[in-house]
Amino acid sequence: MSAKLVNIGFGNIVTASRIVTVVSPESAPIKRLIQESRDKGILVDATYGRRTRSVIVTDCNIIILAAVQPETIANRLQSKDDITNE
Structure with missing residues (x-):
């Protein structure tokens, strides 16, 4: 079984099949989603202190912040050159 892995910046990798959506953090509903996730403890900040440029929502309701x-x-999701696990 092969799982496609996607680099989301700074050496952080997410399993592509778990990603539901990738959105910009600028809208009010997404900002609320980020705050609610932070309060619930289901937020993963993978920005390394950089500005959040994308929000990744997974099928297990984990929210990931990325700086790309x-x-x-x-x-990268569409690329065939990304990391795969054989």
């Missing part, structure tokens, strides 16, 4: 653009993550 959503377009970059989408391109």
Whole structure:
């Protein structure tokens, strides 16, 4: 079984099959989602102190903050050169 892994910046990797959506953090509903996730303890901050540029929502309701653009993550999801686990 092969699981595609996607680099979300600074050496952080997410399993592609677990990603539901990748969105920009600018809208009010996404800002509320981030705050609620932080309060519930289901937020993973993978920005290393940088500005949050994308929010990744997983199928297990974990919210991941990344410092790369959503377009970059989408391109990496479509790329065949990304990391795979054989």
